[in-house]
Amino acid sequence: MNNVIxxxxxxxxxxKMTKRFLKEHNVSFEERNINQEPQYLDALKQQGFQSVPIVMNDSMDPIVGFRPDSLKELVG
Structure with a gap:
């Protein structure tokens, strides 16, 4: 499995719903909380993102928001 952030x-x-979906489907991920680590907020803004959650993976485009249809692709 590729690295999921x-x-x-x-x-x-x-x-919360995105993280719950991933946990329920046994998809391991690294969480980066922009409140606790504000440097990630700057990086996301530079990439043009304006909201969270954002799920990034090496093999697919970023998923913005809670999108179970797109998250299913990570389940394999």
Missing amino acids: VYSKNNCMQC
Whole structure:
């Protein structure tokens, strides 16, 4: 499985749902919380993102928001 990164923030329902979906489907991921680590917010803004969650993976385009249809591609 390629490295999966989830960018999230505190008190974000879509972030919680995205992380729950990945955990329920046994997809390991690294979480990067923009409230706890603000340097990630700057990096995301530079790439043109304006909201979280953002799920990044080496083999596919970033997934913005809670998108179970797109997240299924990570399940394999």
